[in-house]
Amino acid sequence: MAALAFVDIFVPNPSPLHSVDPRIKMISAALLTVVCFFLSDPIVLIALLLFLQVLTISTGVTLKVYGSSVWLVLRFTILLLLIWPIFDRAGDPVIIDLWLYKPTVPAMTRALTVALRIFVIASGWLILMLTTNHSKLVRGFVKLGCPYDFGISLSIALRYIPNFLATFAQIKEAQASRGLETSRGNLVGRARNMVPVLVPAFAIAFRAIDGLSEALVSRAYGAKETRTYYRDIGMRYWDVAILVSVVAVASIFMAAQFGWLPLR
């Protein structure tokens, strides 16, 4: 797997995309996902993909994080392109006929469209994760109407993911020093060998639950109905302009897709 740091891929950098309101970024990423399922023109998808890659690079991401995240998606899309001709053999101009494996031009266009669609969606969410830190993400959710106790749960979760990963690594090493082998054997055997690692990890999780609930009580959680914040997020004119333009572009794409625009 990729490096441990991949769980938190936020890039601390003062790029323009970082200062955009998190709500706008979340809504845009969700909108992009929906629109992508409707787009079917490879040219449009390629243009969209290139635009998103430019945006990604503009966030100041390091080459290592960018490369590993692109590679993760690329792996899947390459596999999809390779397997596709086995199951989709319709269409006329046949590229090469190997009995069961018969890639045709229309089928490969379809495969390419699906691959591009996957790539575009992944890039959109990657930009959101690169430019929004956890606390802003949670503030965005709460501002969008998510109750704040769920917000607290979510920020606890985001905070504890790296903790647990470190705990797992530590327990694994401790058990390995007692003779446990987790990286040899077949899949089932390796999975079974994880049990001695998981039991202490879960026990640590329960201890964390006890400690956290006491900490929440001692900090007067739930004493007041409304909550105030030290660092709040607010919409600026710039954010509203971005939202309007994103919605406009998305609706133009959709309208063109359904043939509501007199393009031809």
Add this chain to the structure above:
Amino acid sequence: MAKRKLMSPKKVAIYGIFTALVAALTFIGFPITATRGYFNFGEVAIFFIAFMIGWKEAAVCGAIGAALIDMQIVAFFVPATLVAKSIEGWLSGSIIIAFKDKMKQTKARIIAFAAGGSLMVATYFLYEWLVLPLNLFNDPGISFYSGLGPALAELPFNILQAACCGAIAVMLTKGIERAYPRISSLRD
């Protein structure tokens, strides 16, 4: 509108910690070279929560925890993950409650993970088959079968993952019940 009561501090901690646990377990695992996927242990935590805590926690923590990781690794699977893991947690948790006094716990747990796991596998299969290649309204030539290839390629690995994780979760639950008897206080 009547105001919703805030969750108790213990509930907040349970949701937070178990979501993190599901996410961390989803993240560790080994890659399967044959498909895009990697064998992960996220299901262990989901089944465990369903067995020991309750169906609501299993559904919420499972869906959000797994989606948090998917969002950064394979974003196009997020909708499927949200649906698959939440129905998995819900179903296995409900089965545990339904069979609570009717049969031995271990038997009920095996039934629960088999039912929940097969729902999860089916959701991913249908998503890869029907939704990912979905080409809505534009091109009638693209029939629905076009995504069957990758979906079929991944099916056995998903089944294996659900079965393995379910078995681990049953073993784990027994171990934890012995090692940490206070866990019964976390149930509602």
